Amino acid sequence: xxxxxxxxxxxxxxxxxxxxxxxxxxxxxxxxxxxxxxxxxxxxxxxxxxxxxxxxxxxxxxxxxxxxxxxxxxxxxxxxxxxxxxxxxxxxxxxxxxxxxxxxxxxxxxxxxxxxxxxxxxxxxxxxxxxxxxxxxxxxxxxxxxxxxxxxxxxxxxxxxxxxxxxxxxxxxxxxxxxxxxxxxxxxxxxxxxxxxxxxxxxxxxxxxxxxxxxxxxxxxxxxxxxxxxxxxxxxxxxxxxxxxxxxxxxxxxxxxxxxxxxxxxxxxxxxxxxxxxxxxxxxxxxxxxxxxxxxxxxxxxxxxxxxxxxxxxxxxxxxxxxxxxxxxxxxxxxxxxxxxxxxxxxxxxxxxxxxxxxxxxxxxxxxxxxxxxxxxxxxxxxxxxxxxxxxxxxxxxxxxxxxxxxxxxxxxxxxxxxxxxxxxxxxxxxxxxxxxxxxxxxxxxxxxxxxxxxxxxxxxxxxxxxxxxxxxxxxxxxxxxxxxxxxxxxxxxxxxxxxxxxxxxxxxxxxxxxxxxxxxxxxxxxxxxxxxxxxxxxxxxxxxxxxxxxxxxxxxxxxxxxxxxxxxxxxxxxxxxxxxxxxxxxxxxxxxxxxxxxxxxxxxxxxxxxxxxxxxxxxxxxxxxxxxxxxxxxxxxxxxxxxxxxxxxxxxxxxxxxxxxxxxxxxxxxxxxxxxxxxxxxxxxxxxxxxxxxxxxxxxxxxxxxxxxxxxxxxxxxxxxxxxxxxxxxxxxxxxxxxxxxxxxxxxxxxxxxxxxxxxxxxxxxxxxxxxxxxxxxxxxxxxxxxxxxxxxxxxxxxxxxxxxxxxxxxxxxxxxxxxxxxxxxxxxxxxx
Numbered sequence: 001x002x003x004x005x006x007x008x009x010x011x012x013x014x015x016x017x018x019x020x021x022x023x024x025x026x027x028x029x030x031x032x033x034x035x036x037x038x039x040x041x042x043x044x045x046x047x048x049x050x051x052x053x054x055x056x057x058x059x060x061x062x063x064x065x066x067x068x069x070x071x072x073x074x075x076x077x078x079x080x081x082x083x084x085x086x087x088x089x090x091x092x093x094x095x096x097x098x099x100x101x102x103x104x105x106x107x108x109x110x111x112x113x114x115x116x117x118x119x120x121x122x123x124x125x126x127x128x129x130x131x132x133x134x135x136x137x138x139x140x141x142x143x144x145x146x147x148x149x150x151x152x153x154x155x156x157x158x159x160x161x162x163x164x165x166x167x168x169x170x171x172x173x174x175x176x177x178x179x180x181x182x183x184x185x186x187x188x189x190x191x192x193x194x195x196x197x198x199x200x201x202x203x204x205x206x207x208x209x210x211x212x213x214x215x216x217x218x219x220x221x222x223x224x225x226x227x228x229x230x231x232x233x234x235x236x237x238x239x240x241x242x243x244x245x246x247x248x249x250x251x252x253x254x255x256x257x258x259x260x261x262x263x264x265x266x267x268x269x270x271x272x273x274x275x276x277x278x279x280x281x282x283x284x285x286x287x288x289x290x291x292x293x294x295x296x297x298x299x300x301x302x303x304x305x306x307x308x309x310x311x312x313x314x315x316x317x318x319x320x321x322x323x324x325x326x327x328x329x330x331x332x333x334x335x336x337x338x339x340x341x342x343x344x345x346x347x348x349x350x351x352x353x354x355x356x357x358x359x360x361x362x363x364x365x366x367x368x369x370x371x372x373x374x375x376x377x378x379x380x381x382x383x384x385x386x387x388x389x390x391x392x393x394x395x396x397x398x399x400x401x402x403x404x405x406x407x408x409x410x411x412x413x414x415x416x417x418x419x420x421x422x423x424x425x426x427x428x429x430x431x432x433x434x435x436x437x438x439x440x441x442x443x444x445x446x447x448x449x450x451x452x453x454x455x456x457x458x459x460x461x462x463x464x465x466x467x468x469x470x471x472x473x474x475x476x477x478x479x480x481x482x483x484x485x486x487x488x489x490x491x492x493x494x495x496x497x498x499x500x501x502x503x504x505x506x507x508x509x510x511x512x513x514x515x516x517x518x519x520x521x522x523x524x525x526x527x528x529x530x531x532x533x534x535x536x537x538x539x540x541x542x543x544x545x546x547x548x549x550x551x552x553x554x555x556x557x558x559x560x561x562x563x564x565x566x567x568x569x570x571x572x573x574x575x576x577x578x579x580x581x582x583x584x585x586x587x588x589x590x591x592x593x594x595x596x597x598x599x600x601x602x603x604x605x606x607x608x609x610x611x612x613x614x615x616x617x618x619x620x621x622x623x624x625x626x627x628x629x630x631x632x633x634x635x636x637x638x639x640x641x642x643x644x645x646x647x648x649x650x651x652x653x654x655x656x657x658x659x660x661x662x663x664x665x666x667x668x669x670x671x672x673x674x675x676x677x678x679x680x681x682x683x684x685x686x687x688x689x690x691x692x693x694x695x696x697x698x699x700x701x702x703x704x705x706x707x708x709x710x711x712x713x714x715x716x717x718x719x720x721x722x723x724x725x726x727x728x729x730x731x732x733x734x735x736x737x738x739x740x741x742x743x744x745x746x747x748x749x750x751x752x753x754x755x756x757x758x759x760x761x762x763x764x765x766x767x768x769x770x771x772x773x774x775x776x777x778x779x780x781x782x783x784x785x786x787x788x789x790x791x792x793x794x795x796x797x798x799x800x801x802x803x804x805x806x807x808x809x810x811x812x813x814x815x816x817x818x819x820x821x822x823x824x825x826x827x828x829x830x831x832x833x834x
Contacts, residue, residue: 007188009165012172012181020187024196027153028203031125034151034182039122040455041095041103042688044146047174048086054170055083062170069163071135078135082167085140089691090417095147096503097418098425101510103455103660105149107436107448112517112551113524115438117448120431122149123228124205129197129219130164131210132157138164141208141426142184143171148430151183153200158190176458191218198222206230206430230429232422235267235380236351239409240274240363240394242386246286251385252293254410258383260297261413264354267422268381268405268413271352274363276386280345284330287343287360291332294339294356305355312353313337320344349375368397376402380422383412443522444648444713446514447660454659454717460686464672465698470639471496473693481692486539488638498539498638501691508641509546511658512634515645516547518656518715519607519631521578523553526605529571531581531589533823534559539638540609540822544580560585560823568593571603578605580633583613584755584825588813590625601626607633610824612653612722614743616753635722637700640687644720647713653722654707656715662687664720665697666706680705680723701726730828732760733767733803735794739827742771745791750779757816760830763805767832769795770807772816781808 006014010023011030023030054062058076067076084090095102099120107117126145130138138156142164145152156164165186172181189196201207201219206228209219216231223229239258245251258270275286305313320342323329333340339356347363349372363371372379382398384391384406395406404423407414436448445451465473474482474497482499500508517523528548534541541559548555556574560581561567567589570576579586586606590597597603606627613621613630621627635644635655643662644655657664666681667674675681683702687695703726707719728739739758746752754774761768773784785808789796798804817826 007162007165009169009184009186011185012169012178014165014169021196024187024199027125027199030185031151031203035122035124037179038105038453039146039149039179039183041105041147041149042455042457043175043177043179044143045088045091045102046458046688047171047180048091048143049088050174051167051171052083052086052088055079055086066163066167066170069161069166071161071163074135078163081136082139085136086143091143091147092503092691093417094427098420098427099148099431102507104427104431106455106660107434108514109446109517112446112513112553115440115442115445117436117438119434120148120428121434122151123430123432124150125203126150126152126430127200127204127207128152128154129207129209129211129215130154130156130160131215132159134210135161135163137210138186139167142168142186144426145208145430146180146183148427150206150430151185153185153187153204155197155200156186156188158188160188162188177456191215194222201227208232208429228429230426234378235422236272236349236375236378237268237270237381237383237405237412238272238274238349238379239270239383239385239412240276240368240398241384241409242276242390242394244387245385245390245409246275248385249293251409252290254385254408255290255383256293256297257410258412259294259356259358260300263300263356264352266413268407269354270358270381270383270412271354272349272359272361274347274361274368276365277362278364280327280362283345283360283362284343287330287332287341290358290360291339291341294341294358295334297339297356299338300356309353309355313340313355313357316353316357317342347371349378365394365397368394369401372398372401372403379403381405381407381412383407383409385409444518444520445715446517450715450717452716454657456659457663457686457688460663460665460697462696464667464684465696467496467639467701470695470698473695474499477692485537486638487537496639497537499693500641504641504690505546508661509543510550511661512543512636512642512645513547513550515634515642515656515658516551516607518645518647518713519633519650520605520629520648521551521553521607523548523551526578527554527556527574527576528578528580529556529558529567529574529576531558531560531567531579531585532609533582533585536820538822540582544609544633564589564592565596568596572596572600575602577602578607579603580607580609582823582825583608583611583617584813584816584818585823587613587617587755590621594624598625603627605629607631609633609636610822614747614753615652616747616751620753640685640695640698640700643685643700647711647715649712650719653704654719655722656711656717656719659717664718666704666720667699669703669726675705678705678708682726683720683722703728725827728827730758730760730830732769733798733801735798735804737769737792737795741792742788745787746773746779746784749787749791750783752776752779752784755813755816755825757825758828759817760828760832762832766803766805768805768807770809772809772811774813775810781810784808 005016008015008020054060092102104120107119110118128141142152142154168184168186172184201222204227207223208230209216210232212234239255317340320329320331330343341358343360347361350359379402382403384394398406477499481501483502484500484505486498488496530544532540532544545557556576618630632646634642636642642658644657646655663686665684667684668681683700683704685698703723704720724740730737743756754776757772759770799806817829
C-alpha cells in the first residue's frame with residue numbers, strides 16, 4: 001500500500017480504495033459504536049480554535065502541510081477563509097444563533113418551573129455530498145455536522161485535491177480525546193460509483209447535497225425513506241432598484257461590484273436587475289448607463305471559462321441580439337466579450353450565463369409577487385436599493401415571493417456571523433429536538449446530564465494567573481469584547497474591574513440559575529426578596545436579578561438598604577418567603593427587626609453569597625426565626641463568574657463545580673504542584689469560552705480540598721470544600737495565624753454566633769491583634785479572650801513572649817469594617833504600616 005493511493009480518511013487513518021470499500025460495508029456498526037458516547041461541543045470548539053490559529057499563521061507547519069493540497073492556481077487565502085469560519089467566536093455565535101447556546105446537547109429545563117428537559121440531539125449519521133471545485137464547502141459542512149454531535153461521512157469529488165481529507169485529519173489530531181476522529185470519514189470518489197454512494201447513504205439519518213437539480217436527483221435515489229434530505233442547490237439572486245436609486249451613481253457602482261465579485265459564481269451574485277417601472281425606454285436607458293459603469297470595473301484576474309460556458313455565453317447573447325429586431329431586447333457588450341448587459345422588456349426571471357452577464361428588466365412593485373413567486377424554489381438574495389420606506393416594503397414583497405435574503409447593493413455577497421443559509425439554519429437540519437418528562441423527584445435536578453456524566457475539558461496548561469495578571473489582561477481586551485463592566489467589592493484587596501460580553505454573561509447567569517435549582521430554590525412557589533447590594537458597578541444585585549429572571553421566579557428587587565424597618569415591612573406586605581443577600585446584612589436585618597419578622601413567620605429560605613454563616617448562626621436562624629433552608633446561593637468571583645453551587649445534600653463550604661464552565665485544580669500552597677487527593681491547597685480555575693479573554697489557571701485566592709466519591713444527590717459534577725481564603729492566614733509576630741481558627745474557637749468553645757473581625761495594628765512597643773465581636777448574651781470579651789489563648793497555641797505563645805498584644809472588644813454591627821460596594825464583612829483589616 002503506497003501513500004499515493006491512500007486518499008480516503010477513515011476515523012483517524014488514511015486508507016486506500018480496497019480498505020475504504022471494506023469499511024463502507026460495515027458503516028452501520030461503525031456509526032453505532034461512535035454514537036455510544038456523546039461528543040462535547042467544547043471538544044469541537046477547542047480543536048477548531050487551535051486549527052484556526054494554525055491556518056492564520058503562514059509559518060505554522062500545519063499551514064505549510066495544507067497549502068500543498070490547494071488546487072492549482074489557488075492561493076493561501078483559502079486557508080485564511082477557513083480559519084475565519086473555524087474561529088471560536090464565529091462558531092460560538094453560530095451555535096447560539098442556531099441552537100440557542102454553546103452546550104445545545106445537554107438536557108436542560110427550558111422552563112425552570114417544570115421538570116421537563118429538552119436538548120438538541122444529533123440526528124446520528126450525516127452524509128455530506130460536496131460539490132467539485134469548492135475547497136471550503138466540504139470540510140465546513142462536516143464541521144457543522146460535528147457541532148451538532150453527529151458522525152459524518154463526506155464524499156468529495158474525484159477531481160478534487162485532498163485538502164478536505166488532510167484538513168479534517170489535522171482537526172482530529174488536535175482532539176486528545178479521539179472523539180472527533182471517531183466521527184469523521186472522508187471519501188474521495190466519482191459519482192459514477194453508485195455502489196459506494198448507496199453504501200454511504202443507506203444508513204444515513206440526513207443527507208446534505210450541493211448542486212443543481214440533476215445532482216440532487218442523483219443522490220435522492222439513494223436516500224432511504226425517512227432520511228432527511230438537506231438540499232443546498234443552485235440559487236438565483238437579483239437586484240431591485242427604485243427610480244431614485246437607479247439614477248444614483250453610487251448605487252450603480254455598488255451593483256457593478258456585486259456583479260464582478262467572484263465573476264457571478266456565487267449564488268448571491270445578481271443575475272437580473274429589476275427596475276420599478278413599466279416603461280421599456282427607462283429599461284433601455286438604464287442598461288446603457290449601467291454598461292458604462294460595468295465597463296469601467298477592473299478586469300477579471302484570470303479567464304477560466306470552459307468551452308461549455310463559452311458556448312452558453314455566445315448563444316445567450318446571440319439570441320438576445322436577434323430579439324432586438326422585435327424591440328424586445330437591447331444588448332450592450334464589451335468588444336472583447338468580457339461583460340454584457342442585456343435589456344429585456346419581459347419581466348420573467350431569466351438565469352444569466354454569468355461571467356459579468358446581467359439582464360435588466362422592468363418589474364413594477366405591484367407585479368413583483370406574481371412575477372417571482374413561480375420561481376420561489378430558486379430565489380436566494382435580493383439586493384434592494386431605494387428609500388427607507390421602499391426598502392421596508394420591498395423586502396416584505398421579496399421575502400413573500402421566495403427570497404431568503406435581502407441586502408443593500410454592494411453587499412449581496414457579504415454576510416454576517418450566524419446568518420441562515422438558503423432560509424434555514426444548517427445546525428438545526430443536522431439535529432433533532434428531544435425532550436424528557438420527569439416527575440417531582442427531579443425538582444432539584446437542573447440538567448439531566450449531571451446525573452450521568454459531567455462535562456470534561458482538556459487539562460489546563462500555561463502559567464498561573466493572579467488578580468494583577470488578570471487586570472493586566474483586561475487592559476488589552478478588545479472594546480468589542482467588553483460590553484459589560486463590573487467592579488469587584490474589594491474585600492480581598494484593591495477593587496478590580498471585570499469585563500464580559502453579554503453572551504458570556506448570559507451563559508454564566510443560566511449556569512448559576514441551574515445551581516440555584518440544585519440548592520432547593522423553587523421558582524414556581526418561592527417569593528424572593530433580592531437583598532444584595534446595588535450600585536457602584538457592583539454586580540451582585542444585578543446578577544441575581546438576572547438569575548431570577550431566567551428562572552421565572554417571583555422577585556422583589558429591593559436591594560440592601562439602610563432602613564431595616566422599611567425593608568422588613570415590605571417583606572411582610574408582599575409575603576416574601578425567600579431572602580437573597582449577604583450574611584452580614586441579613587443577620588443585621590433579622591435581628592434589628594426580630595419582633596416584626598418573627599411575628600410574620602413567613603420566611604422559610606435564605607440563599608446567601610459572598611460570606612458564610614457559622615454553624616451557630618445557622619442554628620439561631622433555624623431556632624429563632626424558623627428558617628428551614630439556609631444555603632449558599634453560589635460560589636464565585638467577579639472575574640470568573642459562578643464557580644460552584646450547593647445541592648440539597650451540601651453543607652457548610654461544600655459545593656459542586658460548574659463543570660460546564662470551568663476546570664479546577666488544587667495546588668500546593670507553597671509550590672505549583674497538585675496536592676494529594678483530599679489535601680488542602682489553593683483553588684485554581686480555568687474558565688472556558690470567554691470571548692476575547694483567556695482566563696486560564698486563575699489563582700483565585702481561596703483554599704479548599706476535593707471531596708472523593710459520589711454525592712448523595714446523584715450529581716456527578718466534581719465536589720470541593722471551601723476552607724477559607726489565603727488572605728485569612730495572617731503573618732503576625734513571627735507566627736502564621738488563621739482567621740478561621742478564631743471563628744471556630746468563638747463558636748465551639750463559647751457558643752458565640754455573631755460576626756467576628758480581626759484588626760491588625762502596630763504600636764510603639766509591639767504588634768496588636770484586636771478581635772472585634774458583637775455584644776451577645778453568650779460570651780463577653782473576657783471569656784472570648786481566655787478561650788482564644790487556651791485554644792490557639794501559636795497565639796498564646798506570641799502573647800506570652802510579649803510579641804503581641806491581644807485585645808477583644810465589642811462593637812455594633814454597623815461599626816464593623818465592610819467593603820464599600822458589596823457590604824461584605826472584611827474578615828481581616830490590616831492597619832500596619834511598613
